[in-house]
Amino acid sequence: MSPKITIAGTNDEAALRPSEPVLWHLALLSGSNGTTLDAGLAGLKARYASTPAAEDVPVRIRTVGSTEGGHRGAVLTGEGVATEIGAQEAGGAKPVAFMFPGLGDHYVDMGRDLYRDFPVFREAVDACAEALTGELGLDIREVVFPASEEAAPAAAPAFDLRRMLGRDTGPQSENERRLNATRLAQPALFVIEYALARLWESWGARPSLMIGYSLGEYVAATLAGVLSLPDALTLVARRAALIDELPAGAMLAVMLPEQEVTPLLGENVSLSAVNGPEFCVAAGPVAAVEALEATLRERGVVCRRVQTTHAFHSSMMEPIAEQVTELARTLTLNPPGIPYISNVTGEPITDEQATDPGYWARHLVSPVRFAAGLRHLSATPLLLEAGPGQSLSSMATVVRGSDVGTVVASMRHPLERQSDSAVALKALGRLWLAGGDIDWAGFPADELDIVADAAATAVREAADPAVAPSSVERDLAALWAKVLKNEQLPHDVSFFEVGGNSLLATRLSLRIKRTFGVELTLRQIYEWSTIARMAAAVETLAAGGELDAQGSSHTGTSLARFRLPNGLTVWHQNEAETRHFYEDIFDHRTYAKNGITLPDGATVVDVGGNIGLFTLFSHYEAKDVRVFTFEPAPPMFELLSRNVAEHGVNATLFNIGVSDSESQATFTFYPRSSGMSSFHPDEAEEKHNLRTIIANQQKTDEDAEVAELVADDEELLDVRFEAIEFTATLRPLSAVIREQGIERIDLIKIDVQKSERQVIDGIADEDWPKIQQMVLEVHDADGEVDRLVELLRGHGFTVLAEQDEMYVGTDIHNIYAVRGAR
16 A cells, blocks of 8 residues: 555545535446456446436445456446446556646636535635635635636636637636636645545545646645645745736747757746656746747747746746745745655655755746656556646656556546536546555445346346346347347347347347247337337237337447457447448558558547447557547447457547537437438438448348348338437547647547538647648538648648548548658
């Protein structure tokens, strides 16, 4: 275990038992093997789907089978949705390092949900606010959680790409202006990060090592016992007040190594931070920084102004350095009880430095050696960012490269529309999956009522323990087992989500007629597709009744696994479609031809991930590949998440759509034809394309199943385009590139059903040079292929457009773009 340093006043019971029913609940599952874990995950999600979770604690450990579980899973539920965070085999306990951010990603209402939902967080904020009242002359809670915002949910402000890229010149709200004043911003940030650390400590997470960025080092020093909480608050508040009296300054992020930046700074500009191999920050007087910016832009160097009020960590801080030293002399400084990294040296802080009052003056005027500090965390596999935003997570990902381990942010980015409580609990779930060295015994635990050898019974009992299967259900389950060659069959999951397809459905229909003497058409099997619903349909028909109500072939719980021809096993939705995608991606190498290659260590962006076959292809095509995958449809995202976890892919997954602005839009999802799901549905066009593709397949493939799927059967085609609508979040690609700290993209694959132009338009000018290769599936409406070819050539790519023989007769084409000449 990591050192157990308890922060004074922690109340574990208060952390685990809020006074009101929880709005968000994290279920941590432990299974003796993969089969029991899968059964547990399926049963738990089925329970939450049928009955909204009414949990009395925010976190509970659920064991399935043996209490010595070697496999772990996690499910987060809230706002009527149950989301599987992941599942994987547990390893040994891994130490966790804490990272505390500085100013920049703070925002009005940061942590409001945590303050509402978790007593430990609330008590810490309250204690700090009361202690600061004398120093600030106000209640800092009114600054962070202003009353005017109280009625609104904690959500991000409207998206503005200019703002995200640091070009915003628009007015701030009164609440933003108040919080952004240095004399209030720094104490406010300290309070939120300290309270968040208290929450994590109450959850049993105790850091083995810490690093803070600028002001974040004050939080680390407090947790390490160098400063008492009252002394830390005094030092932070008075230091902020001194800075607030200094002349305004400017800061500039520069994408160059330190040795190349330093000679360009001149007399008045200081090196303020070194955040990565090619990421520095310069600071100084506004005019001097503007001149440096002009020089860099003339040389073609990527640089960006940092939104700030002062030139932090520069020579402009020197006038108050002695006052900070004298202030520190009045405080009690102790050797650290937990090791942490010094910003001044980029090395672990020594006892001498921690107890030297002059250290805090040097910290004020010296550059932040954050990249060097991160290298000292290389032996710590798990990094937890304990503060608003995700900037440190992005920096850590860049500095650590392929050895990134698990980097977890525990508060949302200012521009994200999520609950901070959901983000924090999801972070805890990720640490559980990664084997974090956390005192998990502090959470309540019980056994989940699902057993490994009876997954069908388990899921049914989770939904309604009082209902026993009827004789028709039992007989139907036996027919399903014969057709699907699978005995583990839940009664409330679709035939098509446990491996069924239209050919097998035809066989099932014949067996039903022989067994029960009634005829279920293929369409009715799709509509009455679970064992429970199908049994009700059989009983109705046997009694001479008619089937009026239409159901769905999609329940949102796919338990189907499929062995690909290359031996890989995947979770999937539809066998025929999975085979088609496999042939496209693995056999025909559609995304790795015409000069497209994947080097070892590549960064890949997969826009339109579906179940993740291209993400898996990238993982196995080269070594140490990192993938960022986007999939807006929740059912596909669940399968994608399972496949990525099972194959150990180094992937970051986003359950969102990609567009040219931040918004929300209706996404039409076809469970039986997921590849044609779209933000721009056109059923007539999609049916035409599917007919044409099937006809083209038949020219070269006489397989019986393909013949069975021929599109002449209009009823079957209607079933294949059964539609479900979701409301999806849309974000520009550059927003994610910025948040994730992506500096180079070796390949972007875009397959988004008529939304490709919006994806392209969401790439900011400064991000195009990062992109080396791009493959797009394009629908050629009104010359769109030619327009995109010219656009890509204008960005320096050699471009080829072609139409695969499978798509002849449709408007679907592929574009291949490689930077520079081949």
